Amino acid sequence: MTTKLPRLARPLGIGAIALIVEYLLLGTQQFANALTLGAIYALIALGYTMVYGIVELINFAHGDVFMVGSFLAMWIMTTIFGLTGPVTNLLNLVALLAIVMLATMVGMGLIGMFIERVAYRPLRHAPRLAPLITAIGVSFILQNIIATAFGPSPVNFPQIVPADKFALMGGKIAYLNVFIVIMAVVLMIALQLFVGRTRLGRAMRSTAQDREAAELMGVDINQTIAITFFIAAALAGAGGMVQGLYAGSIKFDLGFFVGLKAFTAAVLGGIGNTTGAAIGGFVIAFVEVYATVIGYTQWSEVAVFTVLILVLVFRPSGLLGQQLGERA
Amino acid sequence: MKYGKLGALGAGALLVLSACSSTATTAPGSSTGAGSSTGTGGAPGAWCVGGTVKIGTELPMSGGETANGVPTENGVELLVAQVNAAGGVAGCKLATNVQDDALNGVHDPQTGAKNMQTLVADPAVIGVVGPFNSGVAEAEIPISNGAGLLMCSPANTANAVTQPPEGDTYRSAHPDKISYIRTATPDSIQGPSAADYLYKDLGKTSVYIIDDTETFGVGVGDSFEAEFKKLGGTVVKRDSAPKSTTDYTPLFTAAAAMNPQGVYLAGTTPTGMGLALKQGRTVSGMETIPFVGPDGVADLGPGGTQGATITIAGAAAANVYGTVGAAHDLATGSTFTADYTTKFGGAPGAYSAAAYACAQIIVASLTKAAATATDLASAREGVRANAVNSANSFNTALGTLSFDKYGDNTKPFISFYKTDMTLDGGKGDWVFVKQESFTDPNAP
Numbered sequence: 001m002t003t004k005l006p007r008l009a010r011p012l013g014i015g016a017i018a019l020i021v022e023y024l025l026l027g028t029q030q031f032a033n034a035l036t037l038g039a040i041y042a043l044i045a046l047g048y049t050m051v052y053g054i055v056e057l058i059n060f061a062h063g064d065v066f067m068v069g070s071f072l073a074m075w076i077m078t079t080i081f082g083l084t085g086p087v088t089n090l091l092n093l094v095a096l097l098a099i100v101m102l103a104t105m106v107g108m109g110l111i112g113m114f115i116e117r118v119a120y121r122p123l124r125h126a127p128r129l130a131p132l133i134t135a136i137g138v139s140f141i142l143q144n145i146i147a148t149a150f151g152p153s154p155v156n157f158p159q160i161v162p163a164d165k166f167a168l169m170g171g172k173i174a175y176l177n178v179f180i181v182i183m184a185v186v187l188m189i190a191l192q193l194f195v196g197r198t199r200l201g202r203a204m205r206s207t208a209q210d211r212e213a214a215e216l217m218g219v220d221i222n223q224t225i226a227i228t229f230f231i232a233a234a235l236a237g238a239g240g241m242v243q244g245l246y247a248g249s250i251k252f253d254l255g256f257f258v259g260l261k262a263f264t265a266a267v268l269g270g271i272g273n274t275t276g277a278a279i280g281g282f283v284i285a286f287v288e289v290y291a292t293v294i295g296y297t298q299w300s301e302v303a304v305f306t307v308l309i310l311v312l313v314f315r316p317s318g319l320l321g322q323q324l325g326e327r328a
Numbered sequence: 329m330k331y332g333k334l335g336a337l338g339a340g341a342l343l344v345l346s347a348c349s350s351t352a353t354t355a356p357g358s359s360t361g362a363g364s365s366t367g368t369g370g371a372p373g374a375w376c377v378g379g380t381v382k383i384g385t386e387l388p389m390s391g392g393e394t395a396n397g398v399p400t401e402n403g404v405e406l407l408v409a410q411v412n413a414a415g416g417v418a419g420c421k422l423a424t425n426v427q428d429d430a431l432n433g434v435h436d437p438q439t440g441a442k443n444m445q446t447l448v449a450d451p452a453v454i455g456v457v458g459p460f461n462s463g464v465a466e467a468e469i470p471i472s473n474g475a476g477l478l479m480c481s482p483a484n485t486a487n488a489v490t491q492p493p494e495g496d497t498y499r500s501a502h503p504d505k506i507s508y509i510r511t512a513t514p515d516s517i518q519g520p521s522a523a524d525y526l527y528k529d530l531g532k533t534s535v536y537i538i539d540d541t542e543t544f545g546v547g548v549g550d551s552f553e554a555e556f557k558k559l560g561g562t563v564v565k566r567d568s569a570p571k572s573t574t575d576y577t578p579l580f581t582a583a584a585a586m587n588p589q590g591v592y593l594a595g596t597t598p599t600g601m602g603l604a605l606k607q608g609r610t611v612s613g614m615e616t617i618p619f620v621g622p623d624g625v626a627d628l629g630p631g632g633t634q635g636a637t638i639t640i641a642g643a644a645a646a647n648v649y650g651t652v653g654a655a656h657d658l659a660t661g662s663t664f665t666a667d668y669t670t671k672f673g674g675a676p677g678a679y680s681a682a683a684y685a686c687a688q689i690i691v692a693s694l695t696k697a698a699a700t701a702t703d704l705a706s707a708r709e710g711v712r713a714n715a716v717n718s719a720n721s722f723n724t725a726l727g728t729l730s731f732d733k734y735g736d737n738t739k740p741f742i743s744f745y746k747t748d749m750t751l752d753g754g755k756g757d758w759v760f761v762k763q764e765s766f767t768d769p770n771a772p
Contacts, residue, residue, distance in 0.1 A: 033581055
């Protein structure tokens with residue numbers, strides 16, 4: 001294996017500089033908001049980027065997979081555990097969060113694999129436009145299943161993490177924010193380790209680099225792609241649960257708006273580059289929150305897409321460029 | 329892209345559903361209908377083709393709007409049932425043509441316009457009760473004005489809907505034959521009344537205003553802001569967040585840094601104000617201050633009703649106040665509330681009585697028109713002419729109503745409500761506080 005340190009130094013450096021700049025511009029309170037929002041975008045952006053890296057498909061249904069994840073987490077919490085409000089016992093809370101997150105991730109992973117098997121695999125050798133359109137169709141199907149099952153109006157998400165806050169550097173940070181950011185970082189590191197150090201991860205990287213050669217070397221392409229979709233959907237599911245805990249309310253069209261911004265984050269960071277997707281998520285969240293701070297709320301979406309256009313014009317491969325496939 | 333397709337599918341489905349849902353009852357017509365104040369018997373005249381005429385309803389009925397539209401439409405159904413029981417209008421039975429302008433659970437002006445064209449095209453429809461939202465009315469009035477079909481809205485409050493200069497643009501087809509009246513109080517009164525309440529009754533001198541970028545929200549936010557400043561209060565910040573916003577926390581965090589003593593949610597719950605309330609409360613500094621909203625937020629739906637503010641906000645709905653552009657007290661001797669509960673179970677909605685009153689106005693206008701009508705078209709024109717005539721006054725459940733030259737109620741009321749989370753077994757409900765009457769804003 002090539003040495004890890006030089007490869008990681010550049011993205012880590014960019015990330016650190018970005019974080020410091022964000023903090024200085026936003027102040028503690030809004031910085032916490034931006035970090036939390038960024039964590040959610042990053043988790044979804046990772047899914048977009050992984051799928052693109054492996055099958056070169058922009059999975060338009062991914063935002064809706066995130067939305068289904070939030071509903072699955074809500075359903076598990078309310079129907080199986082009967083939760084409605086904050087859980088005060090710390091041990092219970094941690095156990096519940098872990099179980100619900102695991103269950104949501106596994107459940108969504110299976111749904112992601114199912115979607116790939118049914119909607120995308122048959123079109124693997126079709127012209128590239130076909131799976132793109134299918135993805136839009138899957139997006140519609142997911143939205144309408146949820147709207148029919150749970151109704152089109154906002155649904156309450158049990159806020160099991162108590163809303164307590166602690167003071168830090170002039171702002172009041174909720175424990176929930178800390179949990180979200182730490183959890184997202186842990187998942188991202190776990191993903192990097194998986195892709196970089198395990199056999200399956202190596203299979204994923206080789207498939208992304210050259211599918212025929214990988215097949216010739218004995219990599220099971222179908223299984224590899226299925227696992228990629230599993231992981232992508234699992235991360236989106238985790239993001240969905242986190243979104244529900246944070247926003248308190250979920251809706252069937254949540255995936256469209258959040259997914260669009262996460263997709264922007266993935267492209268910004270370099271589509272196909274997992275580290276880039278993570279950084280992109282935080283950058284997009286920062287741009288959004290900063291627009292609010294300087295008083296241009298209604299322009300926040302314009303700002304996000306302007307940043308995207310600027311990056312693509314001056315650096316078309318995104319901030320960090322393609323990584324999953326290239327770079328031997 | 330996606331929403332264009334969804335909208336087309338939705339509108340198509342709605343058209344099909346509306347065609348299936350409009351019921352035509354064939355009644356023999358003759359009955360002994362003496363005595364009731366809402367129906368007259370006898371054989372129907374020649375104008376009553378097929379023995380039935382229809383009152384159309386154009387309201388948001390599904391999804392997040394259910395708490396708004398369904399109880400309102402029930403008010404019309406109650407009157408139709410009572411009139412038919414008493415023999416109909418000059419022997420002619422009544423039926424309803426129910427339209428839904430909600431798209432994906434939120435009111436949609438384009439869907440409303442399509443529904444209005446459906447109602448105009450149905451010759452048996454002689455008057456329409458609706459719409460609920462001012463933005464939808466702006467899309468529909470040009471159509472009803474062009475066709476000469478009366479619309480009576482129980483809930484529209486935006487000034488722009490009736491008053492010049494914008495109001496004139498909607499009735500440009502027949503400016504001297506208006507076809508729109510409304511019972512609800514305009515926002516030029518509702519916004520300032522909330523400002524007065526927050527400043528004088530609750531004693532708060534600084535406020536944060538957030539609107540939902542829509543016609544109603546921006547209008548009521550503007551009038552609130554103007555009055556609050558006139559009283560001497562400060563508006564620490566004013567934000568606009570469209571209904572697609574999923575995270576209001578950064579907005580409220582920025583506002584909380586300026587220490588407002590209250591928040592005004594200038595918009596409706598289906599366009600995000602319920603979520604704004606819920607998320608706004610989690611920001612430190614905002615947990616206990618009063619949140620005030622107009623009738624789009626004060627939907628008077630108890631906790632548990634789908635799409636109601638209290639349902640969406642949960643515990644955050646404590647210490648919330650609201651204004652409704654209608655009187656709370658009904659006319660003396662009115663049995664509306666009891667009749668409504670008997671027929672539908674549960675209390676009437678915020679605009680059920682107003683919709684009932686609109687239907688009463690249509691029926692009274694029709695009774696008058698029936699004397700000289702020769703066919704359905706002349707009946708429709710007679711209803712319109714009688715309803716908008718300022719010289720006419722109507723005895724309704726809301727009291728004696730008449731309308732000025734722009735279609736506004738000559739005696740507007742505002743009712744104030746607040747939330748009480750101990751009601752309904754802990755789920756929460758709205759409680760009436762007081763009502764005030766005002767003078768007609770269009771009076772010379």
